[in-house]
Amino acid sequence: MDISNGVLLDLHRRMVRIRTFEEEAGKLMEAGKIPGALHLYVGEEAVAAGVMVHLRDSDQITSTHRGHGHLVAKGGDLRKMYAELYGRATGYCKGKGGSMHISDLDLGMLGANGIVGAGPPIAIGAAFSNKYRGTDNVTVCFFGDGASNEGTFHEAANMAALYKLPVVFACENNGFGEFTRQERHQAVHDIADRAAGYGMPGIVVDGMDALAVYEAAGEAIARARAGSGPTLLEFKTYRFFDHVGIRGMGVIYREDAEVLQWRERDPVGLVETRLAEQGILSPEAAAAVHEAALADVRDAIAFAEASPFPEPGALMEDIYTVSRGVA
Amino acid sequence: MTTIEAPATREIPYVSAIAEAFGQLMREDPNVFIAGEDVALYGSVFGVTRGLLKEFGPQRVVDTPISESGIMGLGLGAAATGLRPVIDIMFMDFMAVCMDEVVNQIAKIKYMFGGTARIPLTIHTMAGAGTSMAAQHSQSLEAWFCHIPGLKVVMPSGPYEAKGLLVAAVRDDNPVMVVNTKTILGMKAHVPEQIYEIPLGKANVVRPGSNFTILATGRMVSESVKAAEMLVADGLDVEVIDPRTLQPFDTETVVQSVRKTHRALVAHEAVRFGGIGAEFAAQIQEEAFDYLDAPVGRVGAPFTPVPFSPVLEKEYMPNAEKIAAEVRRLLGKQA
Numbered sequence: 150m151d152i153s154n155g156v157l158l159d160l161h162r163r164m165v166r167i168r169t170f171e172e173e174a175g176k177l178m179e180a181g182k183i184p185g186a187l188h189l190y191v192g193e194e195a196v197a198a199g200v201m202v203h204l205r206d207s208d209q210i211t212s213t214h215r216g217h218g219h220l221v222a223k224g225g226d227l228r229k230m231y232a233e234l235y236g237r238a239t240g241y242c243k244g245k246g247g248s249m250h251i252s253d254l255d256l257g258m259l260g261a262n263g264i265v266g267a268g269p270p271i272a273i274g275a276a277f278s279n280k281y282r283g284t285d286n287v288t289v290c291f292f293g294d295g296a297s298n299e300g301t302f303h304e305a306a307n308m309a310a311l312y313k314l315p316v317v318f319a320c321e322n323n324g325f326g327e328f329t330r331q332e333r334h335q336a337v338h339d340i341a342d343r344a345a346g347y348g349m350p351g352i353v354v355d356g357m358d359a360l361a362v363y364e365a366a367g368e369a370i371a372r373a374r375a376g377s378g379p380t381l382l383e384f385k386t387y388r389f390f391d392h393v394g395i396r397g398m399g400v401i402y403r404e405d406a407e408v409l410q411w412r413e414r415d416p417v418g419l420v421e422t423r424l425a426e427q428g429i430l431s432p433e434a435a436a437a438v439h440e441a442a443l444a445d446v447r448d449a450i451a452f453a454e455a456s457p458f459p460e461p462g463a464l465m466e467d468i469y470t471v472s473r474g475v476a
Numbered sequence: 477m478t479t480i481e482a483p484a485t486r487e488i489p490y491v492s493a494i495a496e497a498f499g500q501l502m503r504e505d506p507n508v509f510i511a512g513e514d515v516a517l518y519g520s521v522f523g524v525t526r527g528l529l530k531e532f533g534p535q536r537v538v539d540t541p542i543s544e545s546g547i548m549g550l551g552l553g554a555a556a557t558g559l560r561p562v563i564d565i566m567f568m569d570f571m572a573v574c575m576d577e578v579v580n581q582i583a584k585i586k587y588m589f590g591g592t593a594r595i596p597l598t599i600h601t602m603a604g605a606g607t608s609m610a611a612q613h614s615q616s617l618e619a620w621f622c623h624i625p626g627l628k629v630v631m632p633s634g635p636y637e638a639k640g641l642l643v644a645a646v647r648d649d650n651p652v653m654v655v656n657t658k659t660i661l662g663m664k665a666h667v668p669e670q671i672y673e674i675p676l677g678k679a680n681v682v683r684p685g686s687n688f689t690i691l692a693t694g695r696m697v698s699e700s701v702k703a704a705e706m707l708v709a710d711g712l713d714v715e716v717i718d719p720r721t722l723q724p725f726d727t728e729t730v731v732q733s734v735r736k737t738h739r740a741l742v743a744h745e746a747v748r749f750g751g752i753g754a755e756f757a758a759q760i761q762e763e764a765f766d767y768l769d770a771p772v773g774r775v776g777a778p779f780t781p782v783p784f785s786p787v788l789e790k791e792y793m794p795n796a797e798k799i800a801a802e803v804r805r806l807l808g809k810q811a
Contacts, residue, residue, distance in 0.1 A: 242590035270549015304546030467591030
């Protein structure tokens with residue numbers, strides 16, 4: 150697959166924006182400024198970016214509890230995102246959802262989700278709708294290795310293949326279901342093998358290599374768009390931070406050496422080295438991308454901190470729709 | 477002045493009222509589709525979708541694998557992206573298989589997303605015992621769903637309600653669960669041929685009365701009317717109210733009745749403990765305490781799984797006799 154310089158730079162920019170967004174959010178959570186729990190995407194940026202550069206606003210995604218990276222990559226408004234993390238009225242969900250329910254339906258982002266494995270059935274519904282309405286929109290369902298053990302994934306995979314729905318199952322295998330290592334939660338090594346059970350292609354992809362992700366995602370999305378049915382992509386990746394926050398909850402479940410080994414293949418570093426070698430992105434230009442991302446994130450944080458909390462009366466709003474679809 | 481000839485009163489069974497409503501709803505809105513187990517080729521095991529496949533084709537009448545979570549999630553994803561799905565869950569007991577989709581996803585997405593989502597989704601299902609289908613095909617679980625903010629729940633008591641409430645449910649822009657009772661599918665009554673709605677959240681006074689109120693749901697509405705006839709001999713003039721919609725509940729109509737009659741009983745087929753009747757009784761005593769001359773009674777099934785043997789099942793089922801007996805017992809306690 151030929152990749153234009155513009156696309157390469159776009160990939161890099163999206164990854165840096167996710168990295169910066171998450172690092173700052175993690176610090177704010179651990180400083181007690183952001184309430185609740187954040188599940189951070191650092192280490193997995195190549196997956197969201199490599200998939201999302203192929204998508205239009207009218208294409209949908211379903212996300213996970215680790216969902217900020219997906220929305221940043223799909224073009225989410227950082228101000229509305231940070232305001233939501235802060236629980237402010239100006240947030241994406243008016244402060245009613247928080248990190249685990251962040252969403253932007255106008256961008257086709259059908260929500261982060263607090264329930265592991267909730268996305269696949271919703272994704273096939275969006276894909277069914279795309280087909281029903283005669284569009285060529287595609288739905289990408291992000292889920293983790295842990296979610297691949299939920300019945301919902303298997304039901305949705307079966308139905309997607311049966312109905313030849315325009316959906317791509319993008320498994321982010323970061324090696325852990327919460328704190329439980331993959332070999333202790335499933336007997337298969339490659340989750341992509343499970344695709345055979347549903348009559349769809351299953352492909353293992355290096356999830357740390359943004360170009361490999363870009364290529365595999367491009368083929369699967371094109372296949373879905375052409376009406377040829379679903380694909381299961383398994384991205385082998387790694388969570389640099391803890392399950393929750395940066396330092397996490399103090400649960401000992403992996404060695405620092407293992408984290409350092411994966412960090413040697415930091416997806417942001419890998420793509421920067423590659424682009425530098427190809428003469429597309431100088432170290433100075435790369436630094437400028439990081440600075441611009443940090444400026445945007447700081448602006449978003451300032452916006453959030455200056456934003457009002459919801460009025461108490463908002464508690465009982467948005468439970469039901471009062472409008473009517475049909476007269 | 478022109479005189480219009482009164483149309484012949486057309487009586488059709490409950491099951492046909494549902495099928496007719498589905499057909500009319502699908503004709504008026506191309507975004508309405510039905511998905512569920514055996515709803516297309518077979519026309520549903522209860523016959524409620526018979527004939528729809530032929531008219532609307534497999535894209536709009538969708539046979540699914542036996543995958544309740546998958547089907548329910550499909551409905552949500554489709555509703556969130558502009559369609560108006562009807563998801564048929566064959567037996568209400570199977571709702572337990574897709575509780576996450578209903579309770580954590582469908583009901584809450586609008587709120588969690590700060591109001592940006594619109595989920596015009598109808599969940600259509602069959603509840604109730606009395607067919608020797610035992611403990612996993614006979615339950616009335618409506619109280620579970622009335623407890624979840626974001627859902628609406630209706631429970632038709634006859635053919636007229638079945639059609640009118642289903643039309644209102646599908647046209648509503650919220651998730652609405654339609655809980656039918658399988659033992660009244662053959663019940664016949666007048667049902668207008670044209671499409672019509674029964675407004676959600678509005679109770680119906682089925683039988684006016686002056687000195688006792690029975691508030692009943694689903695099949696217990698007709699049983700309560702029978703009980704009311706039995707109680708005439710006791711000198712009682714019983715008012716029977718069908719809330720039609722359980723969530724939102726029409727407190728006002730019920731409280732007005734009790735302020736007039738001073739005595740009330742709630743009746744449903746579901747297990748009595750923790751049933752929706754407990755909520756109704758609590759609202760009555762909160763809003764009409766000073767008017768009550770007796771405790772608010774409750775009739776429901778005993779606290780046991782639904783049994784298989786017809787003898788045991790008969791013992792289990794609430795009916796007109798049990799309702800009348802409980803009314804008499806309550807009056808013995810009257811202050």
